[in-house]
Amino acid sequence: MTAWETERVAWAYLSRVTQGPSRVVSDFVERYGVVEAVRAIKSGVVPRVVAERVSARAHIDTAAADLDAVAALGGRLVIPTDDEWPAWRLVGFQTGEFGGRADTSVPLALWVIGGRSLLDVTERAVAVVGTRAATAYGEHVAGEISGDMAVDGWTVVSGGAFGIDGVAHRAAMGVGGVTVAVLACGVDRAYPAGHARLLQQITSSGLVVSEYALGTTPAKHRFLARNRLVAAFGEGVVVVEAGWRSGARNTASWARSLGRPVVAVPGPVTSASSAGCHRMIRESEARLVSNARDVVEEIGSALSGDDEQDHLFSRGDDRITGPAILVLDALPGSGSLGPHEISELSGVPMSDVRAALVMLEMESLVVRDDTGWARAQRRR
Amino acid sequence: MTAWETERVAWAYLSRVTQGPSRVVSDFVERYGVVEAVRAIKSGVVPRVVAERVSARAHIDTAAADLDAVAALGGRLVIPTDDEWPAWRLVGFQTGEFGGRADTSVPLALWVIGGRSLLDVTERAVAVVGTRAATAYGEHVAGEISGDMAVDGWTVVSGGAFGIDGVAHRAAMGVGGVTVAVLACGVDRAYPAGHARLLQQITSSGLVVSEYALGTTPAKHRFLARNRLVAAFGEGVVVVEAGWRSGARNTASWARSLGRPVVAVPGPVTSASSAGCHRMIRESEARLVSNARDVVEEIGSALSGDDEQDHLFSRGDDRITGPAILVLDALPGSGSLGPHEISELSGVPMSDVRAALVMLEMESLVVRDDTGWARAQRRR
Numbered sequence: 001m002t003a004w005e006t007e008r009v010a011w012a013y014l015s016r017v018t019q020g021p022s023r024v025v026s027d028f029v030e031r032y033g034v035v036e037a038v039r040a041i042k043s044g045v046v047p048r049v050v051a052e053r054v055s056a057r058a059h060i061d062t063a064a065a066d067l068d069a070v071a072a073l074g075g076r077l078v079i080p081t082d083d084e085w086p087a088w089r090l091v092g093f094q095t096g097e098f099g100g101r102a103d104t105s106v107p108l109a110l111w112v113i114g115g116r117s118l119l120d121v122t123e124r125a126v127a128v129v130g131t132r133a134a135t136a137y138g139e140h141v142a143g144e145i146s147g148d149m150a151v152d153g154w155t156v157v158s159g160g161a162f163g164i165d166g167v168a169h170r171a172a173m174g175v176g177g178v179t180v181a182v183l184a185c186g187v188d189r190a191y192p193a194g195h196a197r198l199l200q201q202i203t204s205s206g207l208v209v210s211e212y213a214l215g216t217t218p219a220k221h222r223f224l225a226r227n228r229l230v231a232a233f234g235e236g237v238v239v240v241e242a243g244w245r246s247g248a249r250n251t252a253s254w255a256r257s258l259g260r261p262v263v264a265v266p267g268p269v270t271s272a273s274s275a276g277c278h279r280m281i282r283e284s285e286a287r288l289v290s291n292a293r294d295v296v297e298e299i300g301s302a303l304s305g306d307d308e309q310d311h312l313f314s315r316g317d318d319r320i321t322g323p324a325i326l327v328l329d330a331l332p333g334s335g336s337l338g339p340h341e342i343s344e345l346s347g348v349p350m351s352d353v354r355a356a357l358v359m360l361e362m363e364s365l366v367v368r369d370d371t372g373w374a375r376a377q378r379r380r
Numbered sequence: 381m382t383a384w385e386t387e388r389v390a391w392a393y394l395s396r397v398t399q400g401p402s403r404v405v406s407d408f409v410e411r412y413g414v415v416e417a418v419r420a421i422k423s424g425v426v427p428r429v430v431a432e433r434v435s436a437r438a439h440i441d442t443a444a445a446d447l448d449a450v451a452a453l454g455g456r457l458v459i460p461t462d463d464e465w466p467a468w469r470l471v472g473f474q475t476g477e478f479g480g481r482a483d484t485s486v487p488l489a490l491w492v493i494g495g496r497s498l499l500d501v502t503e504r505a506v507a508v509v510g511t512r513a514a515t516a517y518g519e520h521v522a523g524e525i526s527g528d529m530a531v532d533g534w535t536v537v538s539g540g541a542f543g544i545d546g547v548a549h550r551a552a553m554g555v556g557g558v559t560v561a562v563l564a565c566g567v568d569r570a571y572p573a574g575h576a577r578l579l580q581q582i583t584s585s586g587l588v589v590s591e592y593a594l595g596t597t598p599a600k601h602r603f604l605a606r607n608r609l610v611a612a613f614g615e616g617v618v619v620v621e622a623g624w625r626s627g628a629r630n631t632a633s634w635a636r637s638l639g640r641p642v643v644a645v646p647g648p649v650t651s652a653s654s655a656g657c658h659r660m661i662r663e664s665e666a667r668l669v670s671n672a673r674d675v676v677e678e679i680g681s682a683l684s685g686d687d688e689q690d691h692l693f694s695r696g697d698d699r700i701t702g703p704a705i706l707v708l709d710a711l712p713g714s715g716s717l718g719p720h721e722i723s724e725l726s727g728v729p730m731s732d733v734r735a736a737l738v739m740l741e742m743e744s745l746v747v748r749d750d751t752g753w754a755r756a757q758r759r760r
Binding site for chain 1: 517520521645646647648649650654655658661662667668669670671674
C-alpha cells in the first residue's frame with residue numbers, strides 16, 4: 001500500500017467513526033497527521049474531547065470495504081491531499097464568523113461519485129436552492145436561472161431534494177451543463193427515494209458528493225451540515241422560493257458567514273413559497289434578482305468587492321489557484337512571515353509556497369520586506 | 381371684498397396665468413405679496429424671468445369666474461394663508477435636493493373639491509401608486525394594502541389613473557376610509573374619462589385636488605409635476621406594480637428627494653408589470669414590502685430616523701403643527717434669530733411664532749440663548 005493509499009484508508013475510517021464535520025477531530029488530524037491520528041483513536045489514547053466524538057464508533061473499521069464499495073459504485077473518497085480537493089472553497093470555514101455554531105469545520109474527506117474533478121466543477125459554480133414545496137412559478141424560474149447559468153458555464157450546486165433543488169439539477173443537465181448534488185446521507189443512498197434516477201443521472205455528467213460514509217441515513221443535523229457545503233461549493237447562493245422558515249435560509253446563512261453573496265428571487269406576496277425570499281430581501285440578507293444576468297452581476301460584483309471578507313475568499317484573478325489562497329490566508333493582518341512559517345501555517349509545501357508568493361506578488365496581494373512576506377495594504 | 385377674498389382672487393389669477401409650479405413666480409409673490417405681485421404682472425412691470433413665465437397668459441383674468449365655477453362644483457381654491465394649507469407637507473420643496481429639476485417649487489394654490497380639510501386628510505397619509513397596466517395580482521395586492529391602510533386610519537393618496545391608482549382609491553373608500561386624488565388637469569375635468577364616476581365618488585368622502593386652473597387639460601409635464609404632490613402629501617410612497625419605465629418611479633423619485641420612504645411590492649419576475657418594482661428594490665431605491673404591516677413599519681421607522689432630512693420633515697410629535705414646522709425651518713443650521721426675524725423668514729405671524737417656539741422648546745427642538753432662538757443640536 002502506498003503512503004497515499006494508507007492515508008486514504010485512514011480518512012475512510014475517520015469519516016465513518018466521526019460521522020460529519022468535527023473541529024476537534026480535524027485539529028487532532030492536523031496536529032498528528034491522519035495515519036497517526038487514526039492509530040491513536042484505535043488504541044483509545046486520545047484527548048478527552050476527541051474520545052467523546054469518536055469513541056462510540058471507534059471499533060467500526062470498515063474503511064477498506066467502504067473504499068471498495070464506493071469504487072464499485074464508480075466513486076472514490078477524495079481526501080485533502082488529493083489534487084481535486086477544493087481547498088480554496090473550504091478555507092472560509094477556518095476564518096469565517098459562525099457565531100459559535102457547531103460543526104463549522106471543513107469536511108474530513110468527501111465521498112464522490114462521478115467522473116469529473118471536484119476542484120474543476122466547483123471552479124465556477126453557483127448554488128441554487130429553494131423549498132421542496134415549490135410552485136409552478138418557482139419551478140419555472142429555477143429552471144430558467146439554472147439553465148441560463150449552466151449555458152454560461154456555471155456548475156449548478158444543489159441539495160438533490162424535491163422542488164427547487166431537483167429543478168435546478170435537471171435544468172443544468174438539460175442544457176448539457178454540469179451539476180453537483182451534495183447529500184446529507186451516504187452517496188449510495190438515494191434520498192429522496194423518488195430522486196434515485198435523478199441522482200444516477202447526475203453522476204453521469206456531474207458529481208454526487210457527501211461527507212458521510214456509505215450507508216449513512218439522512219438526519220436533521222446532517223441536512224444543516226450539508227447546507228454548509230452547498231454554500232461553500234458555490235461562488236454565491238441563489239434562493240428561488242423559500243417558505244418563512246426554510247432550509248434554504250440556512251444555506252443562505254452559511255453563505256453569508258463564508259462571505260459569499262446571497263441572492264433571492266421574489267414572487268407574488270400572496271405566495272407562501274416566496275415569503276422566505278421576501279423576508280431575506282427585506283432584511284438585507286439577500287439581494288433581489290430576477291434572472292441569471294442579475295445573478296452573474298451580483299456574484300461578479302462580490303468578487304471585486306473591497307471588504308476584508310471578499311478579499312479573503314475571492315481569488316482576485318483566475319491565475320490564483322488553491323495553494324495561493326491558503327498561503328494568502330496564512331499571512332497575518334499586519335507583520336510579515338518567512339516562507340517556512342507560511343508553509344507550516346498553511347500546510348502548503350515549501351516549493352508551492354514560493355510559487356504562490358511570486359504569483360501573489362504579481363497580483364499585488366502580497367509584498368516582500370526585510371523579514372519576509374506581508375499582505376499588501378488594500379486600496380481604499 | 382375682505383383682504384383674504386382679494387388675496388384668493390389674486391391667487392386664482394396667478395394659478396391660471398402661471399399654469400403649474402414656478403419657482404420664479406413663487407419667489408416674486410413671496411417678495412411682494414400676492415396682491416401686489418398680481419398688480420405688477422397685470423401692468424407688465426415685472427422682472428424678465430417672471431414675464432417669461434406669465435406674459436403669454438397675463439391678459440386672461442377669469443379669476444372671479446373660476447372661483448364661482450369651483451364653488452358651483454362644491455369646491456374651493458385653497459391658498460397658502462388658509463388654515464387647511466398643508467404647509468408642513470410642502471416645506472421639503474424649499475429644502476430638498478432635486479438635482480436641478482425644474483418646477484420643484486410649492487404649488488401656488490390648490491383647487492380642491494370635497495368637504496374635508498386638506499391639512500387634516502394629509503395629516504396621516506400614504507401614497508399608493510402603480511402602473512395603469514395592472515395585472516389581477518397587482519390589483520389584488522393594491523386593494524389589500526390600501527384597504528388595510530385605510531382601516532388603520534391612513535388617507536390613501538393617488539393619481540386617479542386606471543390600474544393601481546383606481547384600485548387604491550376604491551379600496552380606501554370600500555372600507556369607509558379617506559382618499560385623495562391629485563390630478564394633472566383641472567378638478568372639473570374627469571381624466572381619465574372612464575374615472576368620472578370614481579372621481580365624483582372621491583369628492584363625497586375625500587378630496588380631488590389639483591394645482592391647475594379649471595379646464596386645464598392633462599399633459600405629460602403636468603403628470604410629472606402632479607407626481608411631486610402625490611409624493612409630498614404622503615408620509616411615504618407604496619409602489620404596487622410598475623413597468624421598467626413607469627410614472628410610479630417618477631413619483632418614487634420625488635419622494636426620495638423629499639426624504640420620504642419609498643417601498644415597493646414584488647411580484648413574479650415573469651411579470652413585466654413588476655419589473656419596475658424589482659428594479660427599485662434591487663437598486664436600493666425602494667424597500668420591499670409584502671403587506672400593510674410592512675408599509676407601516678417602513679414609514680414608521682422613517683419618522684423616527686435620525687438623519688437631517690427626517691428631522692426636517694418629520695413632525696417629531698403630534699403636538700407640532702404646521703406653523704411650528706415653518707418656524708423650525710426658518711432657523712439657521714447654526715446661530716440664533718429673534719422672533720421678529722423668524723416671523724419674517726417663516727411668514728408665520730408673530731403671535732404664532734411665539735407659541736410655536738415654546739412648543740418647539742418643549743420638544744427640545746429649539747433652545748433659547750442671549751440673542752434669540754436656535755436649533756437644538758441633534759443627539760447623535
